[in-house]
Amino acid sequence: MGMTRxxxxxxxxxxxxxxxxxxxxxxxxxxxxxxxxxxxxxxxAALGSVTVxxxxxxxxxxWDSLNRGxxxxxxxxxxxxxxxHDFGVYACLLEET
Amino acid sequence: xxxxxxxxxxxxxxxxxxxxxxxxxVHWREEEYYPPPPSFVAQANAADPAIFDRFVExxxxxxxKEYADLLTWDAPWQTTLDTSHPPFWKWFVGGRLNASYxxxxxxxxxxxxxxxxxxxxxxxxxxxxxxxxxxxxRQVNELAAVLRDSLGLKAxxxxxxxxxxxxxxxxxxxxxxxxxxxxxxxxxxxxGTACGHRIADSGSRILITMDGYYRAGKLADHKVKAxxxxxxxxxxxxxxxxxxxxxxxxxxxxxxxxxxxxRDVFVDDLLGGHRGATVEPVSMPAExxxxxxxxxxxxxxxxGCVHSTGGYLAYVAGTSKYYQDIHPxxxxxxxxxxxxxxxxSYIVYGPLALGxxxxxxxxxxxxxDAGRPWRIAETLGVNIFHTSPTAIRxxxxxxxxxxxxxxxxxxxxxxxxxxxxxxxxxxxxxEVGKGEAAIVDTWWQTENGGFLGSTLPALQPMKPGxxxxxxxxxxxxxxxxxxxxxxxxxxxxxxxCIRNPWPGIFQGIWGxxxxxxxxxxxxxxxxxxxxxxRDWPYFAGDGAxxxxxxxxxxxxRVDDVINVAGHRLGTKEIESAALTxxxxxxxxxxxxxxxxxxxxxxxxxxxxxxxxPGPEMESxxxxxxxxxxxxxxxxxxxxxxxxxxxxxSGKIMRRVIASISNFADVGDVTxxxxxxxxxxxxxxxxxxxxxxxxxxxxxxxxxFEEIKKFGGE
Numbered sequence: 001m002g003m004t005r006x007x008x009x010x011x012x013x014x015x016x017x018x019x020x021x022x023x024x025x026x027x028x029x030x031x032x033x034x035x036x037x038x039x040x041x042x043x044x045a046a047l048g049s050v051t052v053x054x055x056x057x058x059x060x061x062x063w064d065s066l067n068r069g070x071x072x073x074x075x076x077x078x079x080x081x082x083x084x085h086d087f088g089v090y091a092c093l094l095e096e097t
Numbered sequence: 098x099x100x101x102x103x104x105x106x107x108x109x110x111x112x113x114x115x116x117x118x119x120x121x122x123v124h125w126r127e128e129e130y131y132p133p134p135p136s137f138v139a140q141a142n143a144a145d146p147a148i149f150d151r152f153v154e155x156x157x158x159x160x161x162k163e164y165a166d167l168l169t170w171d172a173p174w175q176t177t178l179d180t181s182h183p184p185f186w187k188w189f190v191g192g193r194l195n196a197s198y199x200x201x202x203x204x205x206x207x208x209x210x211x212x213x214x215x216x217x218x219x220x221x222x223x224x225x226x227x228x229x230x231x232x233x234x235r236q237v238n239e240l241a242a243v244l245r246d247s248l249g250l251k252a253x254x255x256x257x258x259x260x261x262x263x264x265x266x267x268x269x270x271x272x273x274x275x276x277x278x279x280x281x282x283x284x285x286x287x288x289g290t291a292c293g294h295r296i297a298d299s300g301s302r303i304l305i306t307m308d309g310y311y312r313a314g315k316l317a318d319h320k321v322k323a324x325x326x327x328x329x330x331x332x333x334x335x336x337x338x339x340x341x342x343x344x345x346x347x348x349x350x351x352x353x354x355x356x357x358x359x360r361d362v363f364v365d366d367l368l369g370g371h372r373g374a375t376v377e378p379v380s381m382p383a384e385x386x387x388x389x390x391x392x393x394x395x396x397x398x399x400x401g402c403v404h405s406t407g408g409y410l411a412y413v414a415g416t417s418k419y420y421q422d423i424h425p426x427x428x429x430x431x432x433x434x435x436x437x438x439x440x441x442s443y444i445v446y447g448p449l450a451l452g453x454x455x456x457x458x459x460x461x462x463x464x465x466d467a468g469r470p471w472r473i474a475e476t477l478g479v480n481i482f483h484t485s486p487t488a489i490r491x492x493x494x495x496x497x498x499x500x501x502x503x504x505x506x507x508x509x510x511x512x513x514x515x516x517x518x519x520x521x522x523x524x525x526x527x528e529v530g531k532g533e534a535a536i537v538d539t540w541w542q543t544e545n546g547g548f549l550g551s552t553l554p555a556l557q558p559m560k561p562g563x564x565x566x567x568x569x570x571x572x573x574x575x576x577x578x579x580x581x582x583x584x585x586x587x588x589x590x591x592x593x594c595i596r597n598p599w600p601g602i603f604q605g606i607w608g609x610x611x612x613x614x615x616x617x618x619x620x621x622x623x624x625x626x627x628x629x630x631r632d633w634p635y636f637a638g639d640g641a642x643x644x645x646x647x648x649x650x651x652x653x654r655v656d657d658v659i660n661v662a663g664h665r666l667g668t669k670e671i672e673s674a675a676l677t678x679x680x681x682x683x684x685x686x687x688x689x690x691x692x693x694x695x696x697x698x699x700x701x702x703x704x705x706x707x708x709x710p711g712p713e714m715e716s717x718x719x720x721x722x723x724x725x726x727x728x729x730x731x732x733x734x735x736x737x738x739x740x741x742x743x744x745x746s747g748k749i750m751r752r753v754i755a756s757i758s759n760f761a762d763v764g765d766v767t768x769x770x771x772x773x774x775x776x777x778x779x780x781x782x783x784x785x786x787x788x789x790x791x792x793x794x795x796x797x798x799x800x801f802e803e804i805k806k807f808g809g810e
Contacts (some may be wrong), residue, residue, distance in 0.1 A: 005515050006284075006543060007437050008487060009393055014286035014312075040291040041393050049670045053727045090491040092515070 005044045008091045012039040012047055012054075015084050019054055022077045023061060024070075031057050051088040058084060127644065128519050130558035131526065133535040137508050141535075141555035143419040148553070152569040154597075160570050161188070161600050164415030165407070168450065169203050170194045171380040174407070178598060184618040184633045185605060186598040187384045188408030195378035196387055196410050197237060197275035200449035202378065205234035208425075212454045215428070216264040217473055219311035219460025225477065228264055230452070233271075235373075240272035242374035243367045248303060248339060252277025252379050255389065257301040259292045259326065261285035261310035261319060262459045265343045265364075266435050267445045269305055274387060274406075277379040281389040281401065284436030285310065289322030293329025295391050296337060298399055299607060301330075305364070307343040309351035313464050316345070320352035323361075341367070383407025389607055390438050392543045401607030402438075402544050409546045410446060412601030416547040417447030420537055420568065421481060422509050422554055430456035431483035431511075432470065438543040439513050442601075443483060447547070462488055467496025471529075474505035482529070483511035486521060493524050500528045507534040509554060513541075516651050519561035526559075540564040540651045542637060544617070546601025549573065549637075550649050563648040572596045574634065575643050578748065580621055586645030590652060593641035594621060594634040602635070659686065662694040666730050668751070674725035675700055678717050680708040683741055687755035687807060689733060690793050690800055697733040698722075699758045701778075703740055710737035734758075734791075738778050743770050755807040757782050759793055764805060 016036035023029040035057065038050045058081035065074035088094035138144055152160045158178035165174070174192030204211065209231035216226040228236075244250045256278055260266040266282065273280040281299045283292045285307075296304060304327070308320045320342055327337050340361045345351050347365045356363075387409055389401040417423045421443065429448050433439040435457070448455040456477060462470050462484075470492065474482065489512065492499070510530050512522070517538060526536055536559050540550035550573060552558070552565035559565075567573040575583040575591040583591040606613045621634040640652040659666050668686040675684035682705045691697040702718055704710065715735040722730050736758075742750045756763040757779050766772045786792055796804065 006392055007434060007439070007485060007514060010284040010286050010434065010436065011487075013284075013288065013291070017286070017288070036288055037290065040287055041294075041399070043393065046670050049666060049726045049730065052666070052729050056727050056729070086491075086494075090494065091487045092490075 008047055008093070009039055009044060011087060011091070012050065012093075015080070015087055016054060018080045018083065019058060022058075022073065022080050024064065024073055028057065028061060028064075047091075048088075048093045051084065051093045054084055055081060055088070055094075128561045128563070130560050131536075132558050133555050134533055136533070137422075137535045138555040140424075140508070142422050142424065143553050144555045146556055148419070148556070148569065154572060157570060157572075157597060158188075161411065161415070164600060165189055165192075165411040167414040167418060168194060168199050168407075168411055170407075174383060178630070180598075180628050180630050183628055183630065184598075184614060184622075184635075185610075186602060186630070187604075188405065188598075188600045189383040189411065192383040192407050193380045194383065194407055194410070195275065195277075195380055196406055196446065197241075197271045198378040199410060199414075200274075200446060201230060201234050201237055201271055204449075204452040205230040208452065209234075211425070211452065213449060214264050214267065215454060215456045215477055217456060217458045217477070219314070219458075219464055221465065221469070221472075226264065233268065236268045237271045237275060238375050239368050239371045239373070240268055240364075241275040241376040242371035243341075243364070244272055244278060244303075245276055245376060246371065246374075247367050248341075250276060250278050250303065252381065252385070253279065254303075255279045255281055255299040255301045256303045256305060257292065257296045257299060257326075258282040259285060259287075259289075259304060259306045259319075259322065260343070260436075261307055261312075262434055262457055263307065263310065263343070263345070264457055265307070267449070267457070270388070270435075270441075270445060271449075275376055275378050277381045277385060279386045279388060281391070282436055282441070283391065284434060285319065286312075286434075286436075289325025290329045292322060292326035293331075294333070294399055295401070296326060296330040297333035297335035298391070298401055299389055300335065302336065302338045303341065304337050304339075305341040305343070307345055309345045311345075311460055313461055316351055318352045318354065321354045324354060324357070327360075381406050384604065386604065388441065390441060390543055400609070400612070402603040403605050403607055404441075404546055404601075405604050408600035408602070409442075410450060412547045412599065413442040413447035414450040416568065416601075417443065417451055419553060420539070420548055420551050421447065421483070421511065422535070423448055423451050423453050423481065425452045427481050428454050428456065428477055428479045429481040429483070430458070430474065430477070430479045432458060432462060432488060433483070433485065433513070438546070439483075442547050443511075443513075463491065463495055466499075467492050468499040468502060471500050471503040471505060474507070475503040479505060480507055481509045481511075482507045482534075483513065485514040486512055486517040487515065489517065489521055489525050489529070492529075493521060497524070497528065500531070506531070510534045510536045512536065512538045516564075517562065522561035526561075535559070538562075538564045540639075540649065542639075544603045545599075546603065549595060549599075550651065552648075560646075560648055563644065563650050566647045566649065567595070570597075571599050573641075573643075573649060575641055575649075576621060576634070580623075583643070585643040585647055588642060590640050590642045592620075593637050593639050593649065593651070595637065596631065596634050598630050598633075598635075659688040659696050659698055661691075661696055661698060661729055666698065666726065670726055671698060671700060671722055671730055671732075674722045674730070675702055675718050677725060678702075678714075678721050680704050680714060681718065683749065684718075685741055685749045685751050685754060686732070687751055687758055688804070689755075689758045690796060690804075691733070692794070698730060699734045699736065700732045701736045701738055701741065701754050703738055734782075734786075736778070736782050738774075738781065740771060740774050742766065742772070742775050742778070744768070752805060752807045754778065755804045759796060759800075759804050760786075761796055761801055761804050 020032040172193040174189035176190040179187040535554040550564040671686040672684040688696040
């Protein structure tokens with residue numbers, strides 16, 4: 001129910017696959033997997049909070065990489081985070097700030 | 098209407114649409130009309146207003162013969178609409194046809210060299226591929242021979258497809274349809290686990306996939322997901338016997354995952370044994386399932402929407418002809434993914450049923466840059482374009498000046514999937530459409546098969562932000578929670594429903610008939626024993642307002658939103674998180690004005706009998722919200738109350754508790770079922786806030802209006 005916005009869930013799932021790919025620990029990998037699972041199964045109305053949680057995860061990943069001095073990982077994670085944020089705005093899951 | 102019920106899905110979630118009228122008032126002012134260009138009207142399929150007379154309610158359901166007559170039937174139907182087992186409507190009963198024949202054979206016979214599909218690979222250095230109807234016929238037949246003779250598939254079997262946007266996907270769908278096999282395509286970008294759940298739910302024993310596909314310039318390994326899918330399906334007790342793997346580049350395997358011996362087979366290897374095969378299309382009853390399309394929408398079992406052969410195909414052919422204005426000589430491009438209902442209806446079945454040329458693009462619209470869609474349109478001579486507001490917003494942001502660099506000309510454009518903001522609509526009209534195109538803004542859902550709300554492009558003017566009235570033969574209505582019709586022009590939002598069945602309506606949820614009735618029909622049904630369709634309005638689950646001109650503004654599935662520092666948090670999500678605490682019986686999230694973050698969340702909870710309030714319980718609720726949603730949703734306060742203020746129908750009055758939290762006037766509470774609780778809550782909450790020096794500043798007029806209307810009632 002709720003228009004045909006299923007494609008938003010689909011695109012978010014793809015982006016969360018990218019988040020999964022830039023995780024650096026087993027725990028963060030599990031978090032990313034859970035978020036992707038949520039995007040694929042929860043109501044469309046929940047996608048906003050899934051996006052917010054995913055952005056918080058990418059922020060954590062970025063800080064961890066910075067703290068370790070791993071700039072290569074940081075750059076990959078920051079790019080994924082930006083992609084996620086932009087999609088969230090285009091899909092009206094986030095407000096532009 | 099009589100007594101209403103709050104609809105609940107199989108997980109017991111409340112599915113009532115709640116709409117913030119404050120949001121409507123602020124964001125949805127009336128817009129001006131745009132007439133269609135005369136050049137469009139002159140060539141339109143529906144340019145004579147007499148068409149409205151043919152679809153008036155007095156002529157329902159026989160009016161839809163006009164759509165069914167666009168198809169070739171093996172046997173005519175005897176009953177246009179069978180309502181004997183409501184709300185499981187059956188259309189064109191007694192009729193027989195084959196969808197593959199209608200989309201391929203009859204055009205291959207009449208115009209074999211006509212291009213059916215143009216495939217545009219994502220890599221711009223790769224040439225596009227044109228597939229004629231004759232070639233498509235050959236591919237579909239050979240593949241049908243593989244499915245029937247090598248795999249033993251027959252009518253009624255289910256096959257899951259997990260394929261990207263490649264021409265092999267529609268060919269596979271049509272090969273299934275040729276045999277009466279029910280296809281279930283899962284969006285290619287979804288995980289293998291999601292695919293596995295859908296395999297299990299549908300009972301598929303065959304998975305058809307591809308080794309890889311291009312996305313954002315990279316060849317993604319897709320076959321790896323098949324192994325994940327098989328494992329997920331097995332966990333739910335569903336065995337998959339064979340995995341058919343298309344190769345993105347025939348003869349060259351693109352995946353790093355090994356092929357499982359005895360299970361995985363390359364399609365191009367199998368096809369070798371069936372070159373030149375012809376398979377007679379199986380004549381199917383009109384009501385036989387054509388495909389399953391899964392939707393999310395709950396946290397539980399996926400919902401497989403069952404779409405029929407005759408009713409569905411007639412509806413997408415009819416709406417493609419009149420609303421997409423597709424002529425056989427058009428080059429039509431819908432930029433959706435075939436993994437969604439839009440792609441099924443308006444990339445594959447609708448356009449091909451009409452014998453036109455449909456474009457399939459493999460990749461993302463902004464690869465390698467935001468000019469790509471317009472280069473494709475220019476190169477291929479696309480004259481009908483169809484996409485989503487999300488894609489339009491992205492293209493507008495990344496390349497606002499790009500469209501004017503290219504020499505394409507659209508006569509017609511569509512927006513689909515969500516409401517479009519008027520300023521975004523205007524950019525689409527003036528920049529993408531160059532002011533030359535008629536635009537249809539469409540409202541419908543996975544469950545519906547085809548459009549429900551739209552303008553007939555040559556006959557009804559466009560109005561930015563409004564989808565238009567109900568489409569031909571579809572009679573929408575807006576009901577309030579108690580089943581009273583909300584009149585046009587009142588400015589009041591409610592639940593948009595469809596009063597009548599239509600041929601594209603899905604036939605049920607695969608394997609879950611009770612859930613189908615409960616979710617879509619129970620809410621406004623007045624008599625469960627009635628076989629009169631008038632007693633079974635379809636509950637869409639979207640909020641909407643109807644303007645005085647009869648145009649609908651769809652508000653989407655608008656649960657109330659609390660905007661915390663730019664993050665739009667749905668109240669339903671916050672409340673659902675609080676309800677994961679075992680002791681919590683009810684929860685209601687409301688906004689409080691916060692000078693730093695704009696709004697903060699406060700949550701009210703009542704406990705199940707036998708549990709005591711206290712700081713520990715408050716901490717549990719806070720922790721649950723942080724875990725489920727994140728720190729951004731951390732409530733400023735958790736208020737444990739003995740009961741919530743409610744209407745007599747049991748709805749929590751969020752505006753009352755929002756007013757209490759903000760020290761605002763609670764308004765009239767005399768009509769509540771439990772007005773005495775309001776003072777108890779106020780004393781408890783406001784005394785605590787005063788003691789904590791947590792009294793919000795006085796609200797502005799706009800803030801007061803927002804709080805007063807929070808919760809929609």
